[in-house]
Amino acid sequence: MTQKRHLPPAPAVAGRVLDAGLDLLDRQILDPDAVPVSTVDDLELTTPDDLEHLDPDSPPIIESLLTGPILLTRIFGGRLPDSRFIRIPWKVVADPGTVVRVGVAADSLDASWTERWMRDHVIARIPGGRHDPE
C-alpha cells in the first residue's frame, strides 16, 4: 500500500555519513602509493549480543572490509565460513571517498595474497617480468 507521506528529515549527525551500498561496496581500495589492493566486496559488522532484543545503545560497528570469495556468496547466495574471510580491518582505512584509501602498504595486507603468489610463482619467473617496459 503506497501512500504519499511527507517524511521528516533524519536527525543530523556529528560526523561523516556513508551509505554502505552506495559509498563503500564495490569500491576500489588503494594503498598510500596508489597501488590497488582489492575491491570492497562486503562489510563485516560486529554482531549484536541479542538479535531478538536489539540494544538501542549499541549499534553494530564496521569491523573490517571484506574481499575475495565473499563476492560470490554475495551475488549468488550461500554463506562463507568466517575462517575464510579475507579482511581489511577498519583500523587501516584512511579515507572512504570515491576510492577507499588505506594507510598501509598493499603488500602488507592479507588481501594481496593472490597477487603476491602470482608474482612470486609465475610472473617473476618469466624473463623480463621484473623490468619496466621499454
Added chain:
Amino acid sequence: MKGIFAVALGVLTAIGGFVDIGDLVTNSVVGSRFGMTLTWVVLVGVVGICLFAQMSGRVAAVSGRATFEIIRERLGARMALANLSASFLINLLTLTAEIGGIALALQLASSIEPVLWFPVAAIAVWIVIWRVKFSIMENVTGLLGLALVVFAVALFFLHPDWSALGSQVLLQPSPHTDETPATYWYYAIALFGAAMTPYEVFFFSSGAIEEKWKKKDLAQSRLNVLVGFPLGGLLSLAIAACATVVLLPKGIQVESLFETALPVAQALGKIGLIIVILGFVAATFGAALEVTLSSGYTLGQFFGWPWGKFRRPASASRFHAVMILSLVVALGILFTGVDPVQVTEFSVVFSAIALPLTYLPILIVANDPKYMGDEVNGRATNFFGLIYLGLILVASIAAIPLMIVTGAGA
C-alpha cells in the same frame, strides 16, 4: 611529428573498432552486396562512439577511473559481472579472430599456411604486451595501420561512377543487389555494433590512464576522439566503396582477405598489394593488442587488481597472467581448425548484452559531480547520450532475432 603521435591512442582504438579482421571482411562483404546503402549506419556509429569515447576519456582524465571500475561501482557487482562475462567472451572470440587475421594477412604476403603463423602471431602479440612501452606500441601500430588509406587512394584510381556511389549513400540501391530487408538490417546492426564495441571504450579509457592524462589533457583527449574514430569510419567506407566498385558488379563473393584486397591490387598493382598487406597486418596486430589488453583491463578493474602496462609485469601479475592465458586459449581455439572470421559472427550475440551494460554507467558517471567536479556533461551531451542509449537498446534487442532469421547474414 609530435602532432601525429598525440592522437595515436585514438587512432589505435579506432583501428580495433573499424578495421579489425572482422570489419575488414564485413566492410568488403557489405560493399559487395549492398553497395554504399549502409553508409548512414557507419556515420551513426562514428558519432556514437565519438560521444561515448569522449565521455569515458573525460571521466578517466578527471576522476582517474577507468570505465570498467566505474561499471562495477555504479551498476553493482551483479550487473558488472554479467557485463564482464559477456565482454570477456567477446574479447576471447575477437582475439581468436585477430590472431587468425594476422596469420591470414601474413599468408597473403608469404603463401605460408596460416596454421604455421598462428603461434608466431600469438607470441609476437605477447612480447609487445610484455615488454614494449604503451606509447611506443600505440604510435607504431597506429601509424602502420594508416597504410589502409591505400583503399581510399585505390578508389580514385578505379575511376568509379561517383554519382552512382552518391545515390547509394542516399539509400538508392544499386541495380546489382537483391537482398532482403532482414539481411539489410542484420548488417546494419552488425556495423553499428562493430563501431561501438565495448572494448573500444575500455581500451580508450584505460589507455587514457596509461598515458596519465589529467584534467589539463582534456583537449588532447577530445582531439584523439575527433581524429581517430572518424578516420576509422572513413577507412571502413573506403573499403566498402572499393568492394562496391569492383566486386558488386561482378557478383564476387567475399570470403577472405584476398577478395578484400582485390580492388587495391586491381587499381594499384603490386605496390598497392604490398601496402594493403602491410595495412592488414598492422591493423589486425593492433586490434589483437587492443583486445588482449582489454581482457586484462576489464578483469583487473572488476576485481580491483593492480593493472596497467605502466607497471612492471611483476607489479601487475594477475593482469599479465590473464592476458597470457587468453592468448593461449585463443591459440588453442585456432588449432581446432575453426574459421577465425566466422568466430566473430558469434561475438555479435554477446555484444548485444555488453553494449547497454557498458554505456549506461558511463552516462551516469559523466554526470556525477563526485567524480567529475564541474566537468559534468552538458545538456547537449546528455541529450544525444540518451538518444544513443535508446539506439543501443534497440540494436541489442534486435541483434539475436535478426541473426537467427537471416542465418547470420547468409
Added chain:
Amino acid sequence: MILSDLLGSPVVTAEGERLGVVVDARFALDGPPDGLLAAARLHGLVVSPHAHESFAGYERRDVDAPALIARFLRWRARGSVLVLWPDLASFSDDVIRLRPGATLYSPRFDSSES
C-alpha cells in the same frame, strides 16, 4: 554479521505491516577513533517497498542528470524510508522488526553532509 545479511532482508513494523526490504545501511562516523578514522556505527537502514536493490542512489542524492534516467530511478525508488537503529527491535529469521511507534525518516542526504 556481514552487510549482505542485512541487505535484502524484509522489514516489518511492530503492527505487522510490511515496509519493504533493506536496500542500504547508513553508517555514521561520529564515534571514538578506531584506527585512522572514527568508528563507523550503524545509524539506520534504508528500506524500499519497490526496488530490490537501490540503483546508483538517485533518490538520495542531488544529482539530477541525465534527466530521464534520474526521473526513472527516483520513481523506481519511491517510497523509500530511513529507519534509525534505536527503532529496530529484532533481527531474526532473516526479518527485521521495528519497535512500536518507530519514526520513518526521509532517506535524502542533507546537502550539507559528506
